[in-house]
Amino acid sequence: MAGQRNSKAVGVIRLVLAAAVTLLILFPVYWMVVSSLKTQSEMRLAVPTLWPEGFAWENYAEAFRVIPYARYFGNTLIMSVGLIILQLNVALWAAYAFAKGRFWGKELLFLLILAALIVPDQVTFIPIYVMMSNLSWLDTFWALIVPNGASAFGIFLLRQAFKSLNNDVLEAARVDGAGRFALIYKMLLPMALPTVVTLVVLIFISSWNSYFWPLIMTNSSDMRVLTIGIAFLRDSIAGDEAMYFHIIMAASVMAILPIIIVYSLMQKHIVAAMANSTFK
Amino acid sequence: MRMSNKTNTKQAASVRTPASVRNWRTALEKWKDFLFAFPALALLAVFLYYPLGNSFYISFTNWNMTRPDKKFVGIDNYTYLLGHEDFYQSLKITFTYTIMDVVLTLVIGLLLALMFNVSSRLYAFMRGIIFMPYYISMVIAAMVFIWIYNGKYGLLNRVVSLFGLDPVEWLINSQTVLPALVVVSVWKGVGFAMILFIAGLRSIPSDYYEAAAIDGANRWMLFRYITLPLLSPMTLFLVITTFISSMQVFQSIDIMTNGGPLQSTNAIVYWIYTMAFSQFRTGRASALIMIFFVIILLLTALQWLISRKKVHYEG
Structure with a gap:
């Protein structure tokens, strides 16, 4: 009896501690939102307020005024959608070929794909920059999308999913005269839908957050994506940057909102994919 | 009915097509x-394998991106870097x-895992919140932390002053700037x-714990002799992957410190970037890239070797 009460008390203490840790980790995000709703003078109080005195929504309108925010948002969206379309299709085809296809050198070629996982962007960016410059693709969406068209991680993830699917159904469809595109888009894709959706979400998040690549490949202010735009917004502030941080925070909140929404909806799948796919 | 129709048309087709075309078709089928x-292979060839080789080639030239001439200089770039104090300084940073x-992310990550490994919706929800910063852009994370670290109005100095300590310019002080960058990365990771x-x-398997508990093992012994050893493959995986991604630190430096103060955060990738795009020393930057890549390859090989050895004596 006493032992049971004891373990209950342990459970409560654990929960309180866990909640405190969760709030601590959430705090920077909370602080960003709160700061985005403060006025300039409230940002500079001697004792900071943990809750804004009034909601200064005009900070958000101001963010649209000081930088072409809508344009940057649109650029980020175009880049992300472009990367999703290209990476997903290239990965679907390759995953089909490596999981279900038969051709000479399959295992060896797959190793070449896996090896790409080891090579960071920083190793290849100079020659690609030169290449993009020769093609006159610098400062265009082509340079942001095409060089990253093949995602080794995506191919690996989809190949694992396709491999676990039953071959009999595919053979039956093939005998019925289904072409390879039909096999991929009408059979494999629906059967591996959770993995496909997870991959789309992961591509979206990584392209929405990308910084290094757009920093190298674009230079006009018209082609900036959100991450670059916000970094430049802060750089453009001369003198006391505390004067403008409420606006930077408002710009930041809007920039991570799509990620937070997508993450909240897809969290279960993302966590499962992370826990399963990385450790193999 | 449909089946027989199909076989009929197929037969008819094969009767009509000459042998050469049929051979060509089966070849194509293969x-x-x-x-x-x-x-996928073509994209990787053009945008990964070719640039990799090209970087290697450029590293043996004196190329400056703003000028067209490119002269082969052998291993000059490598000897320059290896003979220069900045290189060892950057490696050290x-x-x-x-x-x-790596140490903080893994130790805190393990403690969190022990704490949050509870099957309930509430704990799943809290785990979701703790995992979320992993997907928040480093640029945005850096912005929030710049504001928290602000010398005059930042929250951190307010908290510090509660303990009667003097305010610190966290990102301008060469003693605090690296830990300040690490905190952001740990928060995300x-x-x-x-x-x-x-x-x-x-x-x-839970019966390991049950068997040990029957033998009178206490909680610490269970952790020390069952949990830790059986977690070691996962720990190794996390050490190497975190190590590799951490070595590529760039965004937080570019946003928060620009390599300063006094070059104290001039980590390798940031140095590569400024060398290539501010000083336009493309050849020398490529040599640094190659050295950096070799370090990453060695780490990956190490992981592979150790995990292979593990499999051997466990099997």
């Missing part, structure tokens, strides 16, 4: 699967940052480590 792998980042450690914990 290659069709390969054609589906081709776009990178490794100091990386080791702090602990959730990922936690999720993977929990996956590792859940793969340990």
Whole structure:
């Protein structure tokens, strides 16, 4: 009896501690939102307020005024959608070929794909920059999308999913005269839908957050994506940057909102994919 | 009915097509699967393998991106870098940052995993919040932390002053700037480590614990002699992957410190970037890239070797 009460008390203490840790980790995000709703003078109080005195929504309108925010948002969206379309299709085809296809050198070629996982962007960016410059693709969406068209991680993830699917159904469809595109888009894709959706979400998040690549490949202010735009917004502030941080925070909140929404909806799948796919 | 129709048309087709075309078709049939792998392979060839080789070649030239001439200079770039104090300084900064980042991320990640490994909706919800910063852009994370670290109005100095200490310019002081960068990375990374450690914990069969508990093992002994050793493959995986990604630190430096103060955060990738795009020393930057890449390859090989050895004596 006493032992049971004891373990209950342990459970409560654990929960309180866990909640405190969760709030601590959430705090920077909370602080960003709160700061985005403060006025300039409230940002500079001697004792900071943990809750804004009034909601200064005009900070958000101001963010649209000081930088072409809508344009940057649109650029980020175009880049992300472009990367999703290209990476997903290239990965679907390759995953089909490596999981279900038969051709000479399959295992060896797959190793070449896996090896790409080891090579960071920083190793290849100079020659690609030169290449993009020769093609006159610098400062265009082509340079942001095409060089990253093949995602080794995506191919690996989809190949694992396709491999676990039953071959009999595919053979039956093939005998019925289904072409390879039909096999991929009408059979494999629906059967591996959770993995496909997870991959789309992961591509979206990584392209929405990308910084290094757009920093190298674009230079006009018209082609900036959100991450670059916000970094430049802060750089453009001369003198006391505390004067403008409420606006930077408002710009930041809007920039991570799509990620937070997508993450909240897809969290279960993302966590499962992370826990399963990385450790193999 | 439909079936027989289909076989009829197929037969009819094969009667009509000459043998040469049929051979060509079966040959094509053999290659069709390969054609589906081709776009991926072609993209990687053009945008990964070729640039990799090209970087290697450029590293032996004195190329300056703003000028057209490119002269082969042998290993000059490498001897320059290896003979220069800045190189060892940059390596030291990178490794100091990386080791702090890896140790803190993994230790805190493991503690979080032990704490949050509870099957309930509430705990799942809290785990979701802890994992979330992993997907928040480093640029945005850096912005919030710049504001928290602000010398005059930042929250951190307010908290510090509660303890009667003097305010610190966290990002301008060469003593505090690296730990300040590490904190941002740890904040973003602990959730990922936690999720993977929990996956590792859940793969340990519960009868191991039951058997040991019957033998009179206490909680610490269970942790020390069952949990830790059985988590070691996951720990190794996390050490190497966190190490590799941490060595590539760039965004937070570019946003928060620009390599300063006094070059004290001039980590390798940031140095590569400024060397290539501010000083336009393309050849020398490529040599640094190659050295950096070799370090990463060695780490990956190390992981592979150790994990292979593990499999051997466990099997």
